[in-house]
Amino acid sequence: MFKRTSARNWSFQFLLICLVLLSCAEDSKAGLTSTFIRQLWPSTDIPLDNEVFAVPTGHNAPQQVHITQGDYDGKAVIVSWVTTEIPGPSKVQYGKSEHQYQWSAEGTITNYTFYQYKSGYIHHCLVDGLEYDTKYYYKIGMGDSARKFWFHTPPKIDPDAAHTFGIIGDLGQTYNSLSTLEHYMQSKGQAVLFLGDLSYADRYTENDIGIRWDSWGRFAERSAAYQPWIWTVGNHEIDYMPELGEVGPFKNFIHRYATPFLASKSSDPVWYAIRRASAHIIVLSSYSPFVTYTPQWRWLREELTKVDREKTPWLIVLMHVPLYNSNEAHFMEGESMRVAFESWFVQYKVDFILSGHVHAYERSHRISNIHYNVSAGDAYPVPDKSAPVYLTVGDGGNQEGLASTFMDPQPEYSAFREASYGHSTLEIMNRTHALYHWHRNDDNNKVTADSVMFLNQYSATNCIGEKKKT
Numbered sequence: 001m002f003k004r005t006s007a008r009n010w011s012f013q014f015l016l017i018c019l020v021l022l023s024c025a026e027d028s029k030a031g032l033t034s035t036f037i038r039q040l041w042p043s044t045d046i047p048l049d050n051e052v053f054a055v056p057t058g059h060n061a062p063q064q065v066h067i068t069q070g071d072y073d074g075k076a077v078i079v080s081w082v083t084t085e086i087p088g089p090s091k092v093q094y095g096k097s098e099h100q101y102q103w104s105a106e107g108t109i110t111n112y113t114f115y116q117y118k119s120g121y122i123h124h125c126l127v128d129g130l131e132y133d134t135k136y137y138y139k140i141g142m143g144d145s146a147r148k149f150w151f152h153t154p155p156k157i158d159p160d161a162a163h164t165f166g167i168i169g170d171l172g173q174t175y176n177s178l179s180t181l182e183h184y185m186q187s188k189g190q191a192v193l194f195l196g197d198l199s200y201a202d203r204y205t206e207n208d209i210g211i212r213w214d215s216w217g218r219f220a221e222r223s224a225a226y227q228p229w230i231w232t233v234g235n236h237e238i239d240y241m242p243e244l245g246e247v248g249p250f251k252n253f254i255h256r257y258a259t260p261f262l263a264s265k266s267s268d269p270v271w272y273a274i275r276r277a278s279a280h281i282i283v284l285s286s287y288s289p290f291v292t293y294t295p296q297w298r299w300l301r302e303e304l305t306k307v308d309r310e311k312t313p314w315l316i317v318l319m320h321v322p323l324y325n326s327n328e329a330h331f332m333e334g335e336s337m338r339v340a341f342e343s344w345f346v347q348y349k350v351d352f353i354l355s356g357h358v359h360a361y362e363r364s365h366r367i368s369n370i371h372y373n374v375s376a377g378d379a380y381p382v383p384d385k386s387a388p389v390y391l392t393v394g395d396g397g398n399q400e401g402l403a404s405t406f407m408d409p410q411p412e413y414s415a416f417r418e419a420s421y422g423h424s425t426l427e428i429m430n431r432t433h434a435l436y437h438w439h440r441n442d443d444n445n446k447v448t449a450d451s452v453m454f455l456n457q458y459s460a461t462n463c464i465g466e467k468k469k470t
Helices: 002-026 175-185 208-224 251-256 295-306 335-347
Strands: 063-069 077-083 091-095 103-106 108-110 121-127 135-140 147-152 163-168 191-194 272-276 279-283 314-318 352-355 361-364 389-393 414-418 422-428 433-442 445-455
Touching: 063 147, 063 208, 077 135, 091 121, 103 121, 121 135, 163 175, 163 389, 175 208, 175 422, 175 433, 208 251, 279 295, 295 335, 361 433, 361 445, 389 422, 414 445
Parallel strands: 163 191, 279 314, 314 352, 352 389
Antiparallel strands: 063 077, 077 121, 091 103, 091 135, 108 121, 135 147, 163 422, 272 279, 361 389, 361 414, 422 433, 433 445
């Protein structure tokens, strides 16, 4: 009995030491540029006749199924799908048993044209009034063509609610994209924070643009039909093509991918906010107006005042273009948004700013440049304990390939960087600690190449368990 107890005590002490070491890693000042060189598969899209794009069997069977959070607090989902031949019923049947669907919800149907491409019938159905922390089974379609899926609702809003987010950006539909998606599905992620650039269909011409939006929807279904993907738009969603007569931004995205923007009183589906478990998540659009007094600026100013860190201590912001980046690709493209919003991010002690766009991975230290003054100096970022950590996860695997040229020397604000394909997971453990991993896709293996235990900006100081004095 004594030996067993001693072993348990030793195990606990060892775990505590590991947590302390991981926590210290957040404040390590030594930047690291990984020298790992991956054997690359070609950065070309998977052929359309590949099984990863297979159309489900059955007449008019639902396809491109995906879900996202449907309300502000996680008690609803929006279920979306496409039927190609006829509209069919826009109904979701659902219940807590795999074989008994007690309830149903009615959705809406839309379609659109892009150049000469005509979309299928796109269904969006809000399923609300759900219970927290519950597995639901749902069915869409009719007869022999009906399809069945499931999802799990998050825990109720609570400062100590644990939840694991996947983080993916710039995915595309190459073999590298498939590697990223399959590796993510091996993790324990419960929802995806998607950082923009979905299909890369805009790299095609004329009607092939719409066709490649369809193929990507079938490609992502293997994950997106079973857990909510929280969508951010990137530059490849703009689809501004005046040569084809298409000048309305985000046309393909907005028709296909619903967001719960009205629940956070946003006026546009490409910026919005949700609360999930112990996190308050704000989604911004890098390619919509954001300067002073624009609708997005006004909305963000108001939304930040609604953040209740006593209920949702983790404050996370998603955008496509990184505000800090030491890669030659897209260097300083986020500078205008940084000038507009960085002081707010520091004032409200945002924990993480998640971005894509740069096709590589990078993690920053907590730094800010809010005191920049062109005439008085202070022109460089400085350490700032109230600032966010900036995480660039734009390495999903698209056909444009990796951004492999980093600035040399590595800036002091950059903690770790590597030009490889991969994804991240953010495991929120409680109100004070979150375990973060970046997973490199090393061909057939998932390799954890960067791991940090982060302390919450609001609930903890650099000492484990020590609450901030008020």
